[in-house]
Amino acid sequence: MSIVVKDAQERSDGAHLRALLQACGLSTIGLFSPGSVYVMALRDQSVIGVCGLERDGPAGLLRSLAVDPSARGARLSWRLVDVIVRRARMDAVERLFTFSKDTGDLFTAMGWRDVPLSKALPHIGNTAQVRHYDDVGWYPDERALSIDLAQPRMSPRF
Numbered sequence: 693m694s695i696v697v698k699d700a701q702e703r704s705d706g707a708h709l710r711a712l713l714q715a716c717g718l719s720t721i722g723l724f725s726p727g728s729v730y731v732m733a734l735r736d737q738s739v740i741g742v743c744g745l746e747r748d749g750p751a752g753l754l755r756s757l758a759v760d761p762s763a764r765g766a767r768l769s770w771r772l773v774d775v776i777v778r779r780a781r782m783d784a785v786e787r788l789f790t791f792s793k794d795t796g797d798l799f800t801a802m803g804w805r806d807v808p809l810s811k812a813l814p815h816i817g818n819t820a821q822v823r824h825y826d827d828v829g830w831y832p833d834e835r836a837l838s839i840d841l842a843q844p845r846m847s848p849r850f
């Protein structure tokens with residue numbers, strides 16, 4: 693069954709993306725903040741995957757990576773991350789960050805590196821997700837990871 697990855701629009705796709713993120717246990721706070729980009733994976737016109745990019749100057753925050761349980765194990769998360777990394781490169785993002793509680797090893801397998809949370813936050817302090825966690829408090833076990841996009845490609849193809 694073919695899966696299509698395309699840009700998501702808040703007006704037409706926001707409700708589907710929020711439903712998927714909530715079903716996957718992720719926050720929808722600050723979704724579609726100004727300047728952000730979201731891509732979604734569609735199978736039979738149903739949203740089965742999502743990933744987003746928030747900008748903060750030369751840095752970016754990859755967020756809201758989720759794949760519907762029915763579509764897991766087929767490297768769709770790799771495809772979604774690859775699309776967002778390419779988009780970030782095209783938008784001249786120099787360094788991309790993400791946060792993870794229990795999927796950090798997935799990102800390190802993709803070529804991302806751990807970075808102390810305190811070192812990551814100054815780069816992306818203006819993103820909606822960081823502002824939200826600054827307000828409500830960070831999970832004690834939150835892991836920050838980053839990938840340097842100024843270097844030649846480090847993210848392996850899906």
Ligand SMILES: CC(C)(COP(=O)(O)OP(=O)(O)OC[C@H]1O[C@@H](n2cnc3c(N)ncnc32)[C@H](O)[C@@H]1OP(=O)(O)O)[C@@H](O)C(=O)NCCC(=O)NCCS
Nearest residue numbers: 716757758759764765766767768769770791792795797798
């Ligand atoms: C995390 C998530 C997006 C992964 O998507 P997926 O479709 O299951 O994973 P993929 O098929 O793309 O990737 C498969 C590979 O990643 C690995 N992987 C999957 N989830 C992983 C995890 N949580 N930690 C470490 N590795 C993981 C698999 O072992 C597999 O590796 P292999 O091919 O060497 O066997 C999905 O499980 C999900 O939506 N989880 C709930 C939301 C979430 O936690 N999102 C991440 C927020 S940072």
